[in-house]
Amino acid sequence: MLATTFALEPDFFERNCLARFLAVTSVDEDTGSADDIVARVELEERLREPTVTVLADRGAPAERSSLRWDVLHCLVPGGLLHSKVALLLWQHATRVIIGSANLTAAGYRHNIELAMAADLGETCILPRDVLHGIAAEIESYLDLVPGLEPDIPTRRHAVSTLGLFRSRVATQPPSRARLRAALAPTNNRTGPLSHLDEVWQGNAPLRATHVSAYWDEKSPAVLTQVAGLLTGRPAAQRRQCVAVTVGPGGEIPFPPSHKQYVNEVVQLGPLDDEPRVLHAKTLVVENNQFLAVLVGSSNHTEAGFGLHPRRRHRELNVWLGAALDSPEGQALAGLVPVGEPIVDTAAYEEPADEDEPEELAALPSFFGLCRLVCGDAGWELWLGLGDDPPDGDWSVRLPDGQGLLDRATWVAAGSPDMVVRPLVPDQLPFFLDVAWDAAKGTWAVVADDRHQLPPGPALSELASFHLIEALATGATTTQLLRQLRERVAVGQTGRIISDPLARFDAHSVLLRRGRKLAAALAGLERRLSEPVVTVDTLEARLTSPLGPRFIAEKVVTEHLASGTERAAALFTLAEVALSLGRVAWTETMRHIDKRAGLALVDEALKHLEELRLRIDGATGDLADYVARALQEAGRCIHS
Template sequence: MPPKEAGEPIGVVATSFTFDAAFFEEECLASFLGLETNPTDDGPAYLIEREDKLARLQCASVLVDVHHCRGTRSLRWDLLPARLPGIQHAKVCLLVWSNQVRVMIGSANLTEDGYRRNLEVFGVLDYHVGSKMPVECLLQTTNFLRRAISYSVTDTPAAPRWYKLLDRVEEDCSSWGTMAADRKRAPVQVETLFVEPAGESGFDQLKRIWPAGVGPKTADIVSPFFDPPESKNAPVDEVWRLLRQRGEVTAGYHVASEECSGWEELGHHRWSLQAPDSLRRTPRSSAVVEFNQVLLPDARPLHAKGIWLQDDRYAVYQIGSSNFTSAGMGIGKRSNLEANLVYVLDGKRDERLLKAVEATFPKSESVDPDEVNWQPKANDEDAESLSQIALPAFFGDAVFSLDTAGDGAITLHFAGGNCEPFVLLIEGTDKIWFDSSCLEASQSSITQTLPWTKTRPPSGFEVRLGDRDALAWWPVNVESSNSLPPPDELKDLPLDVLLNLLGSSRPLHRVMADYLAKQIKSDHDETATAIDPHKRVDTSDFLLQRTRRLSWALTKMRLRVERPTATIETLNWRLYGPVGVFALAEAIAREATTSAESAFLLAELALELSRADVVATTGCVDVSIHRNEISKLNDKLRSLLKDDAGDSEPANLRAYVESVFDEVIQ
């Protein structure tokens, strides 16, 4: 949810392991954009508002592990698959408004379970002018997101949009916070901890972050998953190495559990812990291991991950996506991509703050390990245990675009090499759209561009590999926002409707909802027309009447166009969107009863645009760029003038129109 003074939405990039496209679009993006409508109750109004607000974003993109990168969606936002030796397991959201940037790093996937059902943990850092948040965390997060997208298709047109948003954050927002030198005596420090293939392990980073000369006395670990029982369980040894090597030290594990029914009568163990008994291993007699069952409120499944380290003065709390596994902490053969925040607390400076943060650690109760039945939960977040079919690397990028005639096309990029026979199915159907035999027969085995004749662009293709029953998913992204056709409700709107939209101060979706409701009832009341003789007089041909009706709308349009905007995408939407200036010009050219009327009204439109007074505003599109885009639009308006008008236009009118366009196009 945007904070009060956040400003207008600019963009969002996020990463997730499992993913629910409908939840992200209808809940997460809707909150970020501040949508007033919803798909269940508002139908076309929701589609219009979503289109209107998504089109203004610089970027909306999600990077998802290739095993879970699927889902029907609007092509106004990008969906990118990540392929790793391990898995893409990081959960990062970077939310950008014109006056605020929010970094969210936690344990929750972008799913309804992650945000509404599981016991999860989030760390949130809000950056704005005067913020006390650490700048280093912001820049380290943007750098991590740059590296993260390198595990996806790098030549996709979605990648520049991802980078462009990160560039904006690094250039415009790097002063929104404090540097380490200014926080030396602060009672809490925050650092990032990222785990990557061939990178520094999570344990080595914790050792480096620990503020004291000797290691911590205690370590408390909460995790739903661990290395399998038959493994060495290397993270156990790493924890003991992380703790101080002399004196008594304690490692406590906080895990999900169930009480076994009838345990007293049947002589069974009392508790069934979702953990392997290899956690009991200790290196020496002065090392103590404890087990605790997490008290799960409302029977919520445990999905939070955390490590709490402490001595007599300091505490270090790691929260995020890393399970207590070799892959999650970056010490195995296959390292995941993980993201965590680490809070460093000084109890000597602020003991109350330390206790307040400690209270966020999941509540638990001690259990006797001798009364435990060890039943670790099957790790469905492990690369070797994933049952979903991943899209092979042979399938590169699928891109929707429009050709010069405005017809849709999809370009399929293949990485080359060998691949088993496959077919591409149109989403939601069993209809084959393309197959490997077509690829083999073509002259170009790497790239195929095929026409797309259906109204709505596909959000992806289901891929059947060989004779397998399960289907992989090949997401489609758009070449540019200009390649997307508007919703049917916004196509080729009549001039009267556009005048009402431009002349109204109400949001687009509200005005359109009223218009659509009237269309359902009737376009006009025939009875009233028959009774009132004045209504039988059609004045639509009168140039003066048209000009009067247009003048107010043109003034409102100019004010809308000249208003500073945080993104070039918003400006393009105002100029070229389905309710933008060029749509109004096309409606004038289409509906004018004479070429003279069309030429005169287009000249008035160009003249009004030339009066736009763009004011320089911090964080908004540069004034010179803004004005240049308006000038380029005026050039396109001139192209709508009919060349074959001939003598049908009065000479003085033709001269006036030419003089207007000569003046406004410099």
């Protein structure tokens, strides 16, 4: 998943957008209950395989609660990152959403918004050139993130998602839709009005209808530019109107000074019975035979339409055009329902629009990229810094108030462009607090390798026999954790027993435990045999709590902590290695670079060998069996 937004509510995005995209079944109601903990764990587990990147404006919050998805803040010279698009890629489906809604509760729950969705396939309404143009426009946003150099892993993750999207677009059949479509971004080269002729057919336009949440009170540039497009005949039919919502006191969000440039101001809707804030943006241009509709993120301002010589936002829109008497044209014509004319005496009230804040405490570009890195010395924060520090004092702190860096310390160290600070594994921050001048903001932390992140306290509670039982029964870690917490809630401890006969198993009998292990390993092989669409997905499977590396680490750690069951630990290591050897990796990796995938499997085998060497006295017949199993697995993997 790759999405762009101006405003961002990380908590809403995680619990609603991400949870739905990843098909999370548990609900986090933020009450602190066991169910909330389970829901959080399920989301964390679901986030292991996909790559999720959000590109937001520099002023958007960074206070997310998971490092398993990336938020990158863009700094647009002379404007804002205002684009609102999402690329959703599942294993067998791809969807593109373009519209007006930010990744906020208001955008997805309460406002009046307008968006379009295009699913790749034979019925996709967007042609390949438009889809490729969307990918190129989004990729250009990566250059707006301070410090995001090409070799940074976080950037490679986003580029990989775009690469997968492009590969799917390349296999698209030619569009058979009767809609004409054209990409219409706002950037430093162009604006949406420049692309109308790419979809327009027939005689010149006669009429235009505007919907916008925000207007330049002192500039009618958008209205005059659109009026210049209305050159159709007869001239008496040329009309320009604006559709607005009416507030509880009769107020409207359209400046009275602009009424002289339009023929009519009309009420938008009605849509439903709920009081809603207008946040949609669209422009409908038509004559008596054809119409075109602009759908996307641009407010009807100079910055939104790219009409200002210096101030331009980055926007993403598309034009959709069709003959008015076609089913597609009729559908487009119904996008903007209009009601009664607004009386001339209606009061003007400038909206409190989340897209056009009066004050925006954007993090200065001096604070580049903050990376979380796990190296030989453990976890570290790499603070990337520019050459244009804020005037006066500034400081960077962990969320708990612990100081990491300030101006005096930085200057005393020689004003380096990178400052490294060590961390402890149970205190990895999701963001940092930054203060400069009289302003405060947050600095997002991005993990170079999210597969190295610790599992979190809830999953750390699970013992190896819990994980083995989950694999044997087909349960997920979420189901397992829920059962464990339910047992704790009623005062029970010990293993989760799903088989009544299991209570009679003697822990010292290796054979009976071997049967459970055999079922678990069969489950492990099935999980690893499922085809993957990215190398990142394969790495997630190998390192997840139900993956071979995590389970083997648990087994050995528990043995070293208790000093018992050495034979069982060695036997489990051997069987995990042999399971890796039995997977048909060529089939699993048919959609990815096989060489990169096999390198990850080799790393997993190397990890098992390192675990074998950690077991004291790992000699004798059983230890030799483990060594032979590792060798045999390596041979099978590469055969």
